Amino acid sequence: MSGTEKKQAERRAYSRELPDAAALAQGIREGSRTALARAITLVESSRADHQEIAQKLLAELLPDTGKAVRLGLSGAPGVGKSTFTEAFGQFLTGEGHKVAVLAIDPSSARTGGSILGDKTRMELLARNPNAFIRPSPSGGTLGGVARRTREAMLLTEAAGYDVVIIETVGVGQSETAVADMVDMFVLLLSPGGGDELQGIKRGIMELADLIVVNKADGDLIPAARRAQIEYKTALHLMRPKNAAWTAHVLLASAIKGEGLAEVWKAVRDHHEALKGAGELDRQRKAQAKAWMWTEIREGLFAALKADERAERLIPGLEADVAEGRATPTAAARQLLRLVLNRGNGV
16 A cells, blocks of 8 residues: 555544534434534534534534523532532423533633532432433633533534523632523522622622522521522612513522422523513524624634744733833734734735
8 A cells, every 4th residue: 555545544544533413413303312422522622623523513403403491500619509400400301391401610621520520419310311411611711611511502402402501610700601691590599698698799699580599498498588588689779680570589499309390480481571572582692693702702812822923922012011111902903913914924
């Protein structure tokens, strides 16, 4: 075999290793969990050839998306988020729904263990044939959270999951990214009442369409009821997030399975209220446009990092900015010109 023939054989072998977008799409439509898992791995890959196939796959499946209820769920560590997610997921599958849980941990690139810990704690739901649990790593940036999780959400919708829960770890900056990709943002709190309220950022409260006070059982019931009143009072002092919906505050006990039907009713009421007012369609269109601009920003940044000329310029520009010899705006524009003029051979 000649050198050319050997290279051609190697290329053919390499191409066989790459997933086929049409075959994956068919498998996903047929409800194959293996195909879905492989597709999500594909969209999370940073390889250029994988990304090319991933975008073909998403384009193929796009008509099959958009039919699910998209929920964002957040809460501080210790609030019982994994327990609630599992109990709520089990309740929903018992009602005939198919549930996908995408768990985000922006720190997972460093720790590696917390997402998998969430999945381990949801053992019952993980074994449920009508549920699908998937860690969704951020890739170290909030843009990574938005891009990969949005695409994973579309894939689960195409696979027939009619409720998609995007679960975040902690109460922090990633919540804003998640709230911008879901229909309803649910904030899970413990019966801490006023003490916990003082530690919650106003911005997180303003994101919430529904607040659920978890652990409302046993000796904590009186505290949970007091917390419910205090959270309701706090919400009244804030401007409503949407004219078609006023945020609710409900009680629940994930361990006892209590309050889950009321939570689901609130989710359905919210969905119908936004849909009836035309707000759901408007919100999703706005989110899609915001997603496009996020991709543009991430793409420009990636292009700059990959540009050898930018790599040579950056240390000097950073020094000029730090010493006051150049404005940050002027330095940024000089770098951006490298990318914008690349096609002109500059």
